[in-house]
Amino acid sequence: MPKRYTPNDNWSRKAAAEGYRARSVYKLMELDERFTLLHPGMMVLDLGAAPGSWLQYASKAVGRQGKVIGVDLQAIDEVAPNVSVHRFDITNDAKIETMLEEEEVGYVDLVLSDIAPSTSGVKDVDQWRSVELAHAVLAVATRHLKKDGFCVIKVFRGGDFDELLRDIKTAGHWRDVRATKVQASRDRSREVYLVMKKR
Template sequence: MGKSSKDKRDLYYRRAKEEGWRARSAFKLLQLNQEFNLFDGITRVVDLCAAPGSWSQVLSRELQGKNAKIVAVDLQPMTPIDGVTTIQADITHPNTLQTILDIFAGEQADFVCSDGAPDVTGLHDLDEYIQAQLILSALQLTTCLLKPGGTFVAKIFRGRDIDLLYSQLSYLFERVICAKPRASRGTSLEAFIVCLGYKPRPGWNPKLDLQTSTEEFFEGADIGKAGNLEHFELPDDEERKIAKFVACGDINDVDSDATYTLELNRLALEPVQMPTAPPYKKALEMKRRGDLIRR
C-alpha cells in the first residue's frame, strides 16, 4: 500500500492497516464473498498473482479451522502467511500446475482466484488487452486444475470489447457475472468476473505447454476466438453475451472514491508488510554504492 496523501485519507487504506491486511484489496474479496458466498464448502484454493498476499490473508482467515489447503502463486517473492503454501513461479508453466496438484495430493481445486493486473500505462486499449491476456493465462491453469462445478474469480478491466471475454467464459461456466465491489473505486475500469459452476468442454483435454499460445490452447475447446474483433467467430444463431452487472458491498459503507479528513492527533501506521522485492530495490542499492551519477 502506498503512502500518498490520498492514500492516507482513504478509509479502506487506513482500515486495512488497522485490521492487519497487507493491502486494501482484501476488502474487495470480502465484499465479493458477501454477495456470492464464494467460501462455502471449499477446501482446496489457489490464489494466482497473489503478491503481496491480501487475498491469501482473507482466504486463510475465512477458511481457518476447515482443514483447507491454500496455494498462493506469484513471480514475486511473498512473505509467508499462516495456513498458505506460497510458490514463486510462472502461472503458465506446466511445473507450476504439477506442483499445485502435488500439494492437493492429486485432487482438483474448488476455487481459483486472481487479483493480478499489469502495470497500467494509461493507454486504456493497451491496458485492457494486456489484462485480458493475463486473465486467459490464469484461465489456462484454471481449466487444468478446477473441478467441475468449481468457481473462478479474476480482476478485469471493462472496455468496449469485454463482452468477447464474457462470451468465451460462458462456454466454460454456468453463470458469469461482472461484479464491482464498493472497495473498488468507481472511477476505475476495474471490476471482477465471477464465474460459477465450471463445466469442462466435452472431449477437450486442456494441457499446458510453453510452446502454445493462449489462442492455440483454447482451440480445441470451441469457445470462439478473437482473431479480428470485428469478425468474432461464434456458432451460428448464437449471440455475444453480456454478463449481469452486480454491485457488491454495503451501500452504507465508506466511499472508495472519497477522501476523508485526518484527525489532528491521528497515529501514523506503518505498512503491514513491506515489499519483499520492490522494483526500485536495485536503484537504491546502486545509489548507495555511488553507481547512480547524474549526467
C-alpha cells in the same frame, strides 16, 4: 486546514488497522458475502496473490483443515501454516502443473484471481494485457477447478472485454457467469470481477 481523506484512503487505513496487507481484501470480502465463495476445509488457488491480503482472508475462512496456494511474480511473505506461496508467471503452464503436482493437488475447490498487469500508462495496452491474463487464469481453472467450483477473475473493462465475456459464455465450461463491480474499487477504476461456476 485538517487533512481530508477520500473513501479510498479509508479502505487503505482500515486494512492497515485490521492487519491486512492490502485494501484489496475488502473486494474479496464483498464478493464472499455476495456469492458465499469460501468455506472451511476448502482447497483454494489464488493467482496474482501478492502482497497477500486475499491469502490472509482465505486462510482464516478455510481454517486448519483447508489450504490456500498463492502464486505471484512478486515474492510473498509467509502468511500462515495453511498457506503456501510460489513465485512465478502464471502464464507458464508447465510451472503451474509442476507446482500442483508438488502440492499433491489434482483439483481445487475455488480459483481466485485479483491479477493485474504492471501498468504501462497506455490504457488500451493495459486492458489488452488484463484480458490476456484472464485467459491464462481461465485455462488453469478449466483444467484444475472442481465441478460447481467458483472462479473469480479481475479484469479491466474496455476494448476486448465484451469478446472475453462472450468467449466464456460460449466455451461450455462455465455457468452462472456474472460481471460485477465492488465498492472497494477506486471510484474511476475500470476493474470488474467475473464470477462463474464450473460445469
